[in-house]
Amino acid sequence: MKYQDSIKQADVILAQAIKQLQLWHLAATPINYAISYEFVAQTNKALTAAIKYQLSTGKKLDNFYMEAVYQQFILGQSKFRDEMLSEFDGLINSVQTNVNDSTISVDSFISKLDSNLNDLKSGDKEKVNHACNNLAKATIVFKTEQQRLTERLQKVQKNSQELQLELEDIRKEIYLDPLTGLYNRKAMSKNIEAWYKENPDKSVAAIVINVDQYSQITQRFGTLIGDVLLSKIAHKIESYVDDSGLPIRTGGDEFLILLPEVDSQIAYEIGEKIREGVSKLRFISSKSGVRLPKMTISVGVNKFNVSQNVNAVIDKTRNSIST
Template identity: 30%
Template sequence: MQGSFDQAIKVAEQAKEFMLLHLIAPIPSHYAVAYCYFSKENLSLIKKIDGQLTSKKPLDAIFIDALFNEFLSNSQNIEDNIFTPFGETLNSTLAQLDNQVSSGQAAISHLNKIEKTLAQLSVEKPLQNITTFLLNAIGQSTAQHESLSTELYKASEEVSQLKLKLEESRQEALIDTLTGLLNRRGCDKKLQALSLDNIHSSLVIDIDHFKKVNDSFGHSIGDKVIQLVAKIIKEHVTPDDIPVRYGGEEFVVVLSNKSQQFAHTMAEKIRLAIAKLKLVQRQSNTQLPSITVSIGIAELHNNMTWATLFNNADQALYQAKNSGRNRCVLASANTAA
């Protein structure tokens, strides 16, 4: 166990020196790349860094970030392969040191008793000198162990903080920053908790003529429209549902354990609420054209995958677009609401 701890410390020091040498910004993702390089666990990553060094190209942030995204962007792998093993090694070493410190303190206590007894008995001086020497030696060893334990506890706390930040980053990676809704990755993760054997429905929502809004009023206004639409969607779904910004001006809502009829009613409420929006560009005091959405609705049936459900809802959305927009279409009946 001491060997694995020493190796982890060695790799950590090599990673730190490597980052200093190449002026690599000391952020967690860059450290993860450097650590993996010296731990020699990913041959493809090592080959790319060695190739960059051989060609005398800089190890700049763009290159390091690309390596992180290619090999380590799955944050679970970072935790499983770096932080968790290192944390386990630290904890094991700390436990051993604590045992040694406890044994040393017990030995000091016994030797103190012996020293007092020898003094009372007026025995030979050499024997007392040996006892004093043992007390000093064990005391120094115990102090060294206690000092090392303090440093290791600090390192263990830092590992715990890094794991906490990693979990926060993992959660942030599931959220669309503009709207606060889940993104595609977040949607996929949430869907894992739902059974395909139950009844679920899906809405696919697309903002009508959104490109005209961007072209006429700019992307900042376009972003504001997306945020307002997302806000209305969030206000109409339940805590069990999964609202998602699927990309651009398109949204998906998975209605957990709800029929297509229920989904249609909710879709209509969302559509009408968005159509009531009155938006004005503050700088020019210009009123924006009416914001409307088209919505496709589908229900999960037996032997159907999530991809099939979304595709059915998407096909219904296309029909809503082709039928004049600002309407809801049911995938099963293919009739405009």
């Protein structure tokens, strides 16, 4: 129940949410239930649009998709945490810049003080000696303060480095699929947006990969074994992608590779190499020693411009998949 709903309203929506889950053939888990409630209540337009689009493409609502929807549209972490990352990145850059500027400024000031000592000695002896004594004392005090400043700046630098590590962990949580370590859909959108800003005419080759008979494998051996197999296949897929490419887990048993400025023929060859590589994988249960079935994948290749609707391109590529 949402806090703004009355008890009567909540009861109605709760009952409808259960029926909606039954229509979607989903278990009433806390995540699924929360999403169904939002969908039925029609208060979260972005969530509703995302689910309607998923259904319109013929893709089922599985646990993988529901978890992604929950993270993005209910927890509301995406925009907030993205902004937080930008703010902290700016803070870190500012701190590092201040550290460098302060160090240069202090060194320059000390250098000027030292150089003036010789100039002062060329005038009236008594005044010059007095000035030199005062300047020497001031220099000692200043150097002491400078040492303290250096120590403080070093501490700030250490803190900023620790913060950078924490931010990296947050980035992983936001942009990486926890099971496979590949990028998720949010990372895909962020990279496509960056490519578009860089060049609206940038072309990208897309390789869509589906794991064959994955649902039968999980039904026979369980979801835990299925997760292990997906993770191994994902690692094999990633091994064929260099730093310029983007390997993504887009669905429960579906992967996508985006290759900017890569020819379709090269993308096709990469897809074939991945298919061959996965077919050579052998899986044996570490507990029982049972040899698991040989895994195969289906591959589809397409090419698009970053100004196009990426989801439509992916759907078209799915239709071109060959086994």
